[in-house]
Amino acid sequence: MNDNAMIAVTDLTKRYAGRTAVAGISFTVARGEIVGLLGPNGAGKSTTMRILSCFLPATSGTVRVSGFDVFRQSEEVRRRIGYMPENNPLYPEMRVQEYLKFRARLKGLNWRRSRERLGTVMEQCGLTEVGRRIIGQLSKGYKQRVGLADALVHEPELIILDEPTLGLDPHQIRAVRQLIKSLAQKHTVLISTHILPEAEMTCNRMLIMFDGKILAADTPDNLQRLMAGGSQIIAEIAAPADELREALSQMPGIEQFNVSPCEGEFQRCALTPRDGYDLRPAIFALALERGWIMRELTRSRHSLEDIYVQVTKPTEEEDGE
Amino acid sequence: MRIFWTLARRELGAFFCSITGYVIIAAVMFLIGLSFVVLMTNLGSDPSPMPVTEMFYRTYFFWLIVLLATPALTMRLFALEKFSGTFETLMTTPVSDLQVVAAKFASALVFYIVMWLPMLACLFVVRHFTNQTCALDAGTVGGMYLGVFLVGGLFLSLGCFASALTRSQMAAAMISFVLGVSLFSVGFLAEALPVATQWQSQVLSYFGLFEQMHNFARGMVDTRAVIFYVSLTFFFLFLTLRVVESRRWK
Known part of the structure; x- marks a missing residue:
């Protein structure tokens, strides 16, 4: 020891x-x-x-x-x-x-x-x-x-x-x-x-x-x-929804994405990256290239609270039975 | 030894800084005073050759005080610490179980002796008004206080044991009261038994607390009684120590 x-x-x-x-x-x-x-x-x-x-x-x-x-x-x-x-x-x-x-x-x-x-x-x-x-x-x-x-x-x-x-x-x-x-x-x-x-x-x-x-x-x-595998990138971009979807689907490193309309022209994209990828520079480059306006680009980190709940959950349910 | 003094000082502080300590002293003084009044009225109507101290112990007042006051004194010692959790902070410092038990018992004993001091005043009163010199005869007063001390030690060790058993002060007080009353009554059992069972009545006669105290009050110190009290006190303190230790092997 x-x-x-x-x-x-x-x-x-x-x-x-x-x-x-x-x-x-x-x-x-x-x-x-x-x-x-x-x-x-x-x-x-x-x-x-x-x-x-x-x-x-x-x-x-x-x-x-x-x-x-x-x-x-x-x-x-x-x-x-x-x-x-x-x-x-x-x-x-x-x-x-x-x-x-x-x-x-x-x-x-x-x-x-x-x-x-x-x-x-x-x-x-x-x-x-x-x-x-x-x-x-x-x-x-x-x-x-x-x-x-x-x-x-x-x-x-x-x-x-x-x-x-x-x-x-x-x-x-x-x-x-x-x-x-x-x-x-x-x-x-x-x-x-x-x-x-x-x-x-x-x-x-x-x-x-x-x-x-x-x-x-x-x-x-x-x-x-x-837990980072489960973290998400949130981006709000003013762009036509179809074009945005197409551009995102061609981007490497995205495992999953979800585009939903926000107020005005803005679209809210929730992107799940593949392991280890940081998507944020690519998203920024994309918006710059197309001349789209971007008002938010963040990574939502799993809080410890999520980890805690996740780790302690299965047994908790057993406990309840 | 230093730790023993530190612990004992805190325990004494807890007696003298809390209202319970003074309530107990006040109650005991009241009972002593009451018994004194009863004694004086009896004495006035019927002169008696006995020393005043002995008269006092012939009444049941003394035993009533001991039986009621000792559980009230000792119930807090361990039960309260266990209840409030301070037992945990106490036992996680580098103190030994023996030091804790000894300090708690010693402080209770000191308080108990202080509690009996007002009785001296009663004896002074007797001497001052009656010219009866034997009221304050060194032998009888010494014997009486030795008796009070020994009886107190025994009942306080019983109380320590009861308090170590439980987290509830109420339960501790009741356990020590019941133990005390039974110990006290065993002596009377000896008289009640038929003489045929010789060795049994002999054993039981050693438990004749009432008679023994009577002897002490006359100024007669019987070593058998002293050994009986001291050994029984140590026996109950030993049991207390075992109970305190028991959390380590439970």
């Missing part, structure tokens, strides 16, 4: 009484990566994270974090991770500063170091003004930041965040994402989410999980390219 891997999961299975939550998954995460664990609710993301953070034992398979086994060398692993569980549980009766200090001490930081780190993470997470407030009275956004600060306070090698933006408003989501991105240089981050744009924006790599299995694992760009 690769020594450089921060997380190495091999054949991990977790069964609860009568239900398999995680069914034999394997993946590795290299140091410094931000990896998104993506999947609908109940796909096994949280279970995987709980096993990684040594809270639950695996039924079978091995999990290594920074080379340490999560079961046999649990304490070493726990020293190296910062884990924020789903729903971000906190002690509501404590003050922000007091809580973070308590957590820092629990994680083995000495008095001086914990005070130092306290200042750093509070600034990093924008908590300086609320340091003396009681956690139970903070807004959801602030609470989330307290949870993040807690995960960061001992400078862990690996940060595991389970749905860090759950229930936040768009501004807060943006702030949290910024924060996660800024962690990339120093830490390895594993975040789970069921919101696609989130993974798309923050992660170097995504693991799409469904029903306890990993269905796809790649960079967001590669996942999109994987």
Whole structure:
């Protein structure tokens, strides 16, 4: 196994009484990566994270974090991770500063170091003004930041965040994402989410999980390219429909096209290219040659949402039966 | 050890920063005061040679307080953390299960002792108004507090165990109440049994919490009783530890 891997999961299975939550998954995460664990609710993301953070034992398979086994060398692993569980549980009766200090001490930081780190993470997470407030009275956004600060306070090698933006408003989501991105240089981050744009924006790599299995694992760009065969070129050209059809049918690289009238003289062409072809220069050249007016030329890329739906769909239907 | 102190301090903070802590203290003070009034009126009509502390333990007030207060103290310890999810954040830090159990139990015990301190005031009152020096005799007061401490330890460890079993504070309180009441009643079973079954009544007599506490209150420390309480306390703490560990092999 690769020594450089921060997380190495091999054949991990977790069964609860009568239900398999995680069914034999394997993946590795290299140091410094931000990896998104993506999947609908109940796909096994949280279970995987709980096993990684040594809270639950695996039924079978091995999990290594920074080379340490999560079961046999649990304490070493726990020293190296910062884990924020789903729903971000906190002690509501404590003050922000007091809580973070308590957590820092629990994680083995000495008095001086914990005070130092306290200042750093509070600034990093924008908590300086609320340091003396009681956690139970903070807004959801602030609470989330307290949870993040807690995960960061001992400078862990690996940060595991389970749905860090759950229930936040768009501004807060943006702030949290910024924060996660800024962690990339120093830490390895594993975040789970069921919101696609989130993974798309923050992660170097995504693991799409469904029903306890990993269905796809790649960079967001590669996942999109994987689906590029299905992408379309949209062009709106002012030209007689027949001439346009004829010209398009002679053009190489077009697998399929569809011309429909738009307002005025314009025709809307939806073109499906053969694999690897970029049709846009050819279309432009065609319009130029014939003197047609063109007002739009775009490539509609498959969003990750399409990929996600496509990958997770078949099993979902089985599930419904 | 450092982690133990950190954990224990937070637990104590949770007792003293929350309204429940003060409600429990207030309720216990009320019951102590009530029993004191009852005691005084009885004493006024019928003089008695017994020390005041002993009189107090001859009433059922003491047991009522212990049986009601300990589940209220301990129900939160594990159940609330499991319910709110903080158990997960707690157990994913490099702390050992033993440290967690020990810190929670110790903080509950400290709170429990603080809860009994107002009773000293009652004894001062007696001494001040009656010139009865034996009310505050070091031996009897020491014995009494040792008894209170040992009984408390046992019932709190029961409560810890009950709280570790469930996510619901209500269920935890009920389980520890039922366990506590049954443990308390076993002692009376010994008296009720016919004498013929000798070894059984002998075993049961060790569970005579009521009688043992009575002895403590007289200032009489019986090592058998001390060993009985301490070992049973450790037994229930051991069970608690097992329950906390169980998530690793379940």
